[in-house]
Amino acid sequence: MYLQEQFFKDQIKIIHESRDAKEESFERLQQEERDKVKQSYVNPSNGEEKKYRSAEIDNFIKSQEKEMEEFVEERDIDGDRDPETDMLIKAHEDNKTAMKWRHWEEEVELEKDFDAKLTQLMEKYSPHCA
Structure with missing residues (x-):
């Protein structure tokens, strides 16, 4: 009986570890995407282009942050929600x-x-x- 219980506890532990790894990978992917956008706007040729690209980066970051907030709200327990x-x-x-x-x-x-x-x-x- 003890071995069966331990087997199930080990299975649950494996699932939790896998879930944690997926979340870490997901977070890393989000950060890589942000870095990719920043890298694509390196060395603008003039001041106007620099402003435009800076605004695009800011918009992307704000959009990504909003999506992450929505993700966290849907994932987590939040007493303020309906x-x-x-x-x-x-x-x-x-x-x-x-x-x-x-x-x-x-x-x-x-x-x-x-x-x-x-x-x-x-x-x-x-x-x-x-």
């Missing part, structure tokens, strides 16, 4: 809580069933007083 909005982490936590609740209910029923059967067995082998 309660009907399904947020990924909150929904996941709610599902885990519901699963644990079902498990506990099943375990209580299992124990009650065992208790009833044990009581019957003890009654079967108890000395009967006349």
